[in-house]
Amino acid sequence: MVLSSLTIVLVAVLVVICSSYSSNSINHIRKRYTNSQYNNGYQSSSSSSSSSLCASTAGTQQSEITPKSITKEIMNFFSPVGNVIDYRDDPRFQKRLENSEIQRNLDGMHILTILFQSARTKRRVKNILSIPILIERLSAWDREWSERDISAFAYGIHSLEGLDGADAELIKLGAAKINESSAMLSSRAIGNALYGLQDFTSDTAGVPELCEALALKITNFEGDLNGQDIGIGLYGLQGMSAENESVRKLIKVLALKISKSETELDAQALSNALYGLQSMSSDYDEVVQLVKALAIKVAESKPALIAQAIGSALYGLQKLSSDIVEVRSLVAAIAEKVQTSTASLDAQAIGNALFGLQRMKSNSAEVRSLVQAMADKMVQLDIKLDSKGISNALYGLQSMSSNEPQVRALLAALASSIKKSESSLSGQGIGDSLYGLTDT
Numbered sequence: 001m002v003l004s005s006l007t008i009v010l011v012a013v014l015v016v017i018c019s020s021y022s023s024n025s026i027n028h029i030r031k032r033y034t035n036s037q038y039n040n041g042y043q044s045s046s047s048s049s050s051s052s053l054c055a056s057t058a059g060t061q062q063s064e065i066t067p068k069s070i071t072k073e074i075m076n077f078f079s080p081v082g083n084v085i086d087y088r089d090d091p092r093f094q095k096r097l098e099n100s101e102i103q104r105n106l107d108g109m110h111i112l113t114i115l116f117q118s119a120r121t122k123r124r125v126k127n128i129l130s131i132p133i134l135i136e137r138l139s140a141w142d143r144e145w146s147e148r149d150i151s152a153f154a155y156g157i158h159s160l161e162g163l164d165g166a167d168a169e170l171i172k173l174g175a176a177k178i179n180e181s182s183a184m185l186s187s188r189a190i191g192n193a194l195y196g197l198q199d200f201t202s203d204t205a206g207v208p209e210l211c212e213a214l215a216l217k218i219t220n221f222e223g224d225l226n227g228q229d230i231g232i233g234l235y236g237l238q239g240m241s242a243e244n245e246s247v248r249k250l251i252k253v254l255a256l257k258i259s260k261s262e263t264e265l266d267a268q269a270l271s272n273a274l275y276g277l278q279s280m281s282s283d284y285d286e287v288v289q290l291v292k293a294l295a296i297k298v299a300e301s302k303p304a305l306i307a308q309a310i311g312s313a314l315y316g317l318q319k320l321s322s323d324i325v326e327v328r329s330l331v332a333a334i335a336e337k338v339q340t341s342t343a344s345l346d347a348q349a350i351g352n353a354l355f356g357l358q359r360m361k362s363n364s365a366e367v368r369s370l371v372q373a374m375a376d377k378m379v380q381l382d383i384k385l386d387s388k389g390i391s392n393a394l395y396g397l398q399s400m401s402s403n404e405p406q407v408r409a410l411l412a413a414l415a416s417s418i419k420k421s422e423s424s425l426s427g428q429g430i431g432d433s434l435y436g437l438t439d440t
Contacts, residue, residue: 003374012214014231018416021221032370032387033250042291048375064101065101065105066105067107067109067110068146070102070105070106070110071109071110071113072163073096074110074113074114074117075113075117076215077089077093078117078118078120078121080296081119081205085121085122085129087123089128089279090123090128091127093128094127094128094129095112097128097129097273104134105188106133106137107141107380108138108140108141108143108149109141109149109434110137111129111134111137111138111141112138112149112152112153113152114128114129114134114156115134115153115156115157115159116152116153116155116156118148118156118159119155119156119157119158119159119196120155123159124159124160124161125156125159125160126160126161131160131167131169131170132165132166134170134378135166135169135170136313137175138170138177138200139173143180144180144181144182144183145177145180145181145183145186146181146183146315147183147184147186147189148189149177149183150177150178150181150183150185150189150193150217151185151188151189151192151193153174153177153178153191154174154178154194154196154197154210154214155192155193155195155196156191157170157171157174157196157197157200157210158195158196158197158198158199162199162200162204162205162206162207162368165205167205167206168204168206168308169206170206171204171205171206171207171209171210172205172206172209172210173221174210174213175206175209175210175211175212175213176209177213178210178213178217179213179216182256183217184217184220184221184222184279185217185218185220185221186221186223187221187223187224187225187226187227187229188229188245189226190214190217190218190221190229190232190233191225191228191230191232192232192235193214193217193231193233194214194232194233194234194236194237195232195233195235195236196236197210197211197237197239197240197403198235198237198238198239198241198403199237201239201240201241201245201246202237202239202240202241202243202244202246203241203244203280204239204278207240208244208245208246208247209246211240211244211246211247211250212246212249212250214250215246215249215250215252215253216249218253218254218257219253221257224260224261224262224263225257225258225261226261226262226263227263227264227265227266227269228266228268228269230258230261230263230265230267230269230273230297231265231268231270231271231272232269232272233254233276234254234272234273234274234275234276234277234300235272235274235275235276237250237251237275237276237277237279237280238275238276238277238278238279238316239279240280241279241280241281241288242279242280242281242283242284242286243281243284248284248286248287249286250291251280251284251286251287251289252286252289254290255286255290255292255293256289256293258290258293258294258297259289259292259293259296264297264300264301264302265298265301265399266301266303267301267303267304267305267306267309268309270297270298270301270303270305270309270313271305271308271309271310271312271313272312272335273294273297273319274294274298274312274313274314274316275312275313275315275316276316276320277290277291277294277316277317277320278315278316278317278318278319278356279319280319280320281319281320282319282320282321282324282326282327282359283321287320288324288327289326289381291324291330292326292329292363294330295326295329295330295332295333297334298330298333298334298337299329299333299336300417301337304337304340304341304342305337305338305341305343305344306341306343307344307346307349308348308349309343310337310338310341310343310345310349310353311345311348311349311350311351311352311353313334313337313353314334314352314353314354314355314356314357314404315333315352315353315355316356317330317356317357317358317359317360318355318356318357318359318396319359320359320360321359321360322359322360322361322364322366322367322399323361328364328366328367329366331360331364331367331369331370332366332369332370333362333368334370335366335370335373337413338370338373338374338377339369339373339376344381345377345378345381345383347383347384347385347386347388347389348388348389349385350374350377350378350385350389350393350417351385351388351389351390351391351392351393352387352392353374353396353397354374354392354393354394354397355392355393355396356396357370357371357396357399357400358395358396358397358398358399358400358401358436360400361399361400361401362399362400362401362403362404362406362407363401363404367400368404368406368407371400371404371405371406371407371409371410372409372410374410375406375409375412375413376409378410378414378416378417379409380411383417383420384420384421384422385414385417385418385420385421385423386421386423387421387424387425387426387429388429390421390429391425391428391429391430391432391433391434392432393414393436394414394432394433394434394436394437395432395433395435395436396436397410397411397436397437397440398435398436398438398439399439400413400438401439401440402440407440
C-alpha cells in the first residue's frame with residue numbers, strides 16, 4: 001500500500017531517532033509496560049504482634065512447641081515492625097521451620113497461612129518452606145477446606161514460580177481439595193482466588209485444573225459480585241488464554257455472574273478488569289460474552305478515568321477484534337470515557353493505550369471515535385514519548401488506515417511527540433514501530 005505523507009513523515013522521524021541506537025540493542029526483547037502499582041489483593045487484618053523474629057523464636061524455643069505456638073510464631077514473622085519487610089530474615093525463619101519438633105506439629109492451616117502470607121508480603125514461599133513439605137502437610141491434613149482455606153490457597157499460589165513439577169503438584173493438589181470441598185465462596189473469596197493467578201499462564205502445569213475447580217465454585221455462587229472483586233478477579237486472569245478449554249469454562253461463568261451483578265465499577269475496578277483481558281481472543285464466544293457484560297458495566301459506570309486507568313483499560317484490548325459487534329460496543333463505551341476524562345495522559349499511558357488497539361480497524365465508527373479522542377488528548381498536552389511509548393504506540397496502529405481523518409490526526413500528534421523525544425530505539429523497537437506502520 002502506498003504510504004500517506006504523514007506516515008512518511010513518521011518514518012523519517014523514526015530514522016532520525018534510530019540513528020543513535022546502539023548495535024547491541026538489536027537483540028533486546030520488547031518489555032511492555034506493566035501495572036506494578038496495582039496491589040488490590042486480599043485485605044487481611046494484620047497481626048497485632050510486633051515482636052521481632054529473634055524474640056519470637058527465642059521465646060518459643062524455651063517453651064513447649066504446639067500448633068498454637070507455631071501459628072503465633074508464623075504470624076509474628078510475617079508482621080514486620082513498622083510495616084518494613086526485611087527479607088534477610090527469611091533464611092533464618094526457614095531454618096527454624098525445619099526444626100524436627102516444629103515439623104511434627106505443622107498442619108494444613110499452617111501451610112495455608114504460610115502460602116497466603118508469603119504472597120501478601122511478595123515473597124517466594126520456597127524461601128520459607130520447601131514445596132515438598134508444603135505438599136506433604138496439605139495432603140496429610142484430613143479436613144474439608146472452608147471458604148477461607150480455598151481463598152487463602154488460591155491467593156497464596158501467587159508466591160509460587162510455577163516453573164517446576166513440584167509447583168504443579170501443589171497447584172493440582174489444591175484444585176483437588178477445592179473440588180472435594182462443599183464450601184460456598186463469597187464475592188471477596190472469588191476475587192482473591194482469581195487474583196492469585198496473575199503470574200501464571202494457562203500453559204502453567206496445574207493451572208487448568210485450578211481454573212476448572214474455581215469455575216465450579218463460582219457457578220454455585222448465588223450472590224452479587226461487587227465491583228472490586230470483579231476488578232481484581234479479572235486482573236488475575238491476564239495470562240489466561242481462551243484457547244484453553246478450562247479457561248473458557250471459567251470465563252463463561254464469570255461472564256454470566258458479571259452480567260447479573262447490579263454493582264457499579266469504579267475507575268480502578270474498571271481498568272483492572274479490562275487489563276485482565278489481554279491474553280483473551282475475541283475469536284471465542286465465551287470471551288465475547290464477557291466483553292458484552294463488561295461493555296454494559298463500562299457504559300453504566302460514572303467515575304472518570306485517570307491517565308493510568310485509560311492506559312491499562314485499552315492495553316487489555318490487544319487480542320480483541322473490532323470485527324465483533326460486542327467489542328465495538330466496549331470500544332464505544334471506553335471512547336466516551338476518554339472524551340470526558342480531564343486526566344493528563346503521560347507517555348506510559350499513551351503507549352499502553354495505543355498498543356492495545358492492534359486488532360482495531362479504522363473502518364469502524366466506534367474505533368474512529370476512540371482514535372480521535374486519543375488524538376485530541378495528545379494535542380492538548382505537550383507529551384514527549386520515550387522509546388517504549390514510541391514503539392508500543394506505533395505497533396498498535398497495525399490494523400488502521402491513514403485514509404481516515406481520525407487516524408491522520410493521531411499520526412500527526414504522534415509525529416509531534418516523537419520529534420520532541422530524546423530517546424533512541426532498540427532494534428526490537430524499530431521493528432515494532434515499522435511493523436505498525438506497514439499498512440497504515
